[in-house]
Amino acid sequence: MKTRKIPMRKCIGCMESFPKKELVRIVKNKENEIKLDLVGKLNGRGTYICKKTECFEKAIKSKRLAKSVEMEIPDEVYEQIKSEISKNE
Numbered sequence: 098m099k100t101r102k103i104p105m106r107k108c109i110g111c112m113e114s115f116p117k118k119e120l121v122r123i124v125k126n127k128e129n130e131i132k133l134d135l136v137g138k139l140n141g142r143g144t145y146i147c148k149k150t151e152c153f154e155k156a157i158k159s160k161r162l163a164k165s166v167e168m169e170i171p172d173e174v175y176e177q178i179k180s181e182i183s184k185n186e
Contacts, residue, residue, distance in 0.1 A: 106145040109161040110152025120145040121182060125166040131174045133181045142166055148185045153178065 104117040122134040126141035134143065144165035146152055156162040163170050 110155040
C-alpha cells in the first residue's frame with residue numbers, strides 16, 4: 098500500500114513549512130494583479146502564507162511578499178489581503 102506524501106509549502110512570513118492546505122496562496126496573474134487564492138487553483142505565480150496576521154505583517158516588513166511575486170504591491174492590495182487573512186484566522 099502506497100502512502101500519500103502531503104505537499105508541504107513554506108510560509109513567506111515565518112519561513113516555516115506547513116502542509117499546503119494549512120496555508121493561503123497569494124497569486125500574481127498575467128495581468129500583474131495580486132489576488133488571494135483561497136482555493137489554490139488560480140493561474141499565475143503563487144506564494145504561500147500562514148493564516149495569521151502576524152505572518153502577513155512579517156512578509157510585508159521584510160519585503161518577502163513583494164520579492165516572491167516579483168513586483169511592488171500597492172497598499173490597497175495589502176489591505177485587501179490582510180482583511181481576508183484576518184477573517185480566516
